[in-house]
């Protein structure tokens with residue numbers, strides 16, 4: 001999770017406008033407490049609130065290509081960034097951030113690079129050479145993104161609606177798997193898997209393939225330089241995730257630095273059945289530590305905070321909750 005805000009083509013380039021954009025970006029501070037950054041170029045602003053996951057020491061954003069003509073602000077994790085860097089051999093990387101690869105891929109391949117990314121992301125990229133910009137959101141919309149239009153013709157993008165709603169004349173939820181290009185002035189789908197148009201899936205059911213894909217999906221998400229935990233509900237999905245993590249934790253960078261105890265978290269009431277399931281799960285997870293919050297009042301306070309955080313995003317709650325990432 002990080003927070004991004006980009007405002008492109010504002011008519012007012014005064015210091016007051018810049019301060020306003022910084023103030024709006026602060027509305028996303030809860031998404032990234034580790035760093036706040038802004039880059040402005042003429043009438044364009046790219047701001048970032050960072051939750052540092054990969055390269056916490058030098059990966060602050062916005063990020064750039066070598067001569068800083070391409071600027072990006074990204075919320076996301078690019079799981080195949082090492083592989084992509086290897087393809088971009090002549091390029092010089094300034095940071096160890098997984099997201100810097102986006103600026104160099106754009107330099108190398110233009111707007112068509114987005115389907116090379118394996119990850120969850122939403123980003124805005126500004127090419128200062130011709131003042132064009134693109135914005136994109138991952139295949140299924142794990143990372144949130146909203147797009148708005150100001151009365152002065154400016155185009156806005158933000159991780160949360162609360163940074164757009166007071167300053168834009170209208171705004172939309174940016175569709176998952178799409179790319180906006182200022183050159184064409186429209187949205188187009190970049191994610192076009194072969195099965196997309198099938199109404200009934202034609203691939204035969206293959207449980208081993210499902211297991212293998214599930215394990216791979218969990219393992220690639222262990223790409224972090226900071227300690228992490230697993231949130232347990234007591235149900236099947238989170239238990240399966242925890243069991244795959246516990247089996248592969250020892251191989252990770254994090255375990256080498258922080259030890260290979262798996263931290264798990266659970267929030268809820270002490271319902272005997274759930275406690276029984278959690279206890280059973282913990283006996284199967286080697287070296288795990290459980291943090292259980294069961295105080296009703298604290299849980300309610302957290303819900304209150306969550307509603308305030310998601311303010312104006314709750315019209316379709318089930319759709320919006322995963323978008324907190």
Ligand SMILES: NC(=O)C[C@H](N)C(=O)O
Nearest residue numbers: 002051052053054075076
């Ligand atoms: N967390 C993010 O969304 C950005 C980037 N992956 C970082 O670790 O800084």
